[in-house]
Amino acid sequence: MIAIGLEGSANKLGIGIIEHNTETGVVKILANIRHTHVTPPGTGFLPRDTAVHHREYIIPVIKEALKTSNIKIKDVDVICYTKGPGMGAPLVSVAIVARTLALLWNKPIVGVNHCIGHIEMGREITGADNPVVLYVSGGNTQVIAYSEHRYRIFGETLDIAVGNCLDRFARILNLPNDPSPGYNIEQYAKKGKKFIELPYTVKGMDVSFSGILSNIETIANDQLSNNQCTPEDLCFSLQETVFAMLVEITERAMAHIGSKEVLIVGGVGCNLRLQEMMAQMVEQRDGKVFATDERFCIDNGIMIAHAGLLAYRTGFVTPLEKSTCTQRFRTDEVYVAWRD
Amino acid sequence: MIESAILIKQGAEARIYTAPFLTRTAIIKERFSKTYRHPTLDKKLTARRVTQEARCLFKCRKSGVDTPVLYFVNTENSTICMEFIQGMIIKDLLISDNEYIQNKEKQDELAEKIGIALAKVHAVDVIHGDLTTSNLMLRESNQSLVIIDFGLSYVSSLPEDKAVDLYVLEKAFLSTHPNSEEMKNYKASQGILSKLAEVRLRGRKRSMVG
Known part of the structure; x- marks a missing residue:
């Protein structure tokens, strides 16, 4: 069975084509094409401009994906798109293409929860069986574990996502958004030497980042100009603090449910320092950490195709009149029929 | 030692x-x-x-x-x-003890004990900070509810912090014992409970009506 996945919930536009061999269970990635809306340093991406970007590039990207995969339209079984969560305008601009293709090619359509896409793709690529999932990106920060047909949220951010905190700090420092602000913070952090104390906000299983961001913004304004610290030191301290918080709540979730595996997904998940810290924690617990690289960590179409196809194989189809988008769509709202 | x-x-x-x-x-x-x-x-x-x-x-x-x-x-x-507390951890009790799984009265009794104990903790402005069913026990000798692991606790008199404390417990119940959603009975000032209703609405991507 072959599915095509359309993803555009944030500034990444991704088209993926995946094949599931329903007999052997082997999954084959036929195409994974992405085009990113990059804004100038010091600015973030706005919903309207991002939607314009997606509208402009979606047709060429789909064509490229079809060409790469070497399949014919009649081979496609189902069209999957991101139903949410995400930014409204970009979601809608991609969903309308999904609906059009479904009508044009006469194919069924499946709306996919973006977070579930990340989790299922991570499990498929790494082979992790039943891990505690840390989902960290620009819009989401959640610690998730599977139980009774749902991905249940054990801990999450109470305000902004960790990626948002990093991105906005990159904006304060005027770091480029190419390839991504988080990547540039990671490179700066490698050269940081001095650890500057920042608030450490873990509330039970939950975390909060907005206070840390205001605090480091104040420090940046006060101390950068008179050379009390360097931008590198700030990036280093910010990463060390927020990642320690994330590793701590992940560890608590592992201890609580007695799991030994961790899977890191989402854009921030390709940060090597976070992976390293997680590996150190897991080593102390005699467990294993699973992570993927930027092809699958960062938003992509293949994960939407994969999660959509898993649902489609259990008989799930989104009727055309219900193929809407929603900005708020929690991970635990999805009934996971394809797992025991 | x-x-x-x-x-x-x-x-x-x-x-x-x-x-x-x-x-x-x-x-x-x-x-x-x-x-x-x-x-x-x-x-x-x-x-x-x-x-x-x-x-x-x-x-x-x-x-x-x-x-x-x-x-x-x-x-x-x-x-x-x-x-050293001689007794059972509530998490294990709710998962493996049939008496607690089936008997509604037994559950209510336990819920009440939890509620009363937490009210006392909050009355002296202690916020536990990590309320899960792994951190609650029943003492074997007198069936009294014991709260353990104050590793994340701190002192605060704000209704906000107390409400978040309860919210953490509520989420722990929902995520570990999906079928035990009614199992709480906390008698406290109206201020904290109305704050709790506010805290419940937090967390991202909740579907909101109106």
């Missing part, structure tokens, strides 16, 4: 040992350093949490909440020595 101790549990941030203490059995909780954390951050967090834990534990015990009795604290090697 730690030499003669037997490791019984490796928690998320501490090792728990049992060891003889004078004529009794004691629990020794040793916080270990986290290699993933920056040493400065690690030292600061560990020291802060050891003192906070000891203070909150003592404060609750003094005001009549059933918690382990504090024997002594060693900030040098980050250990706290306290009473």
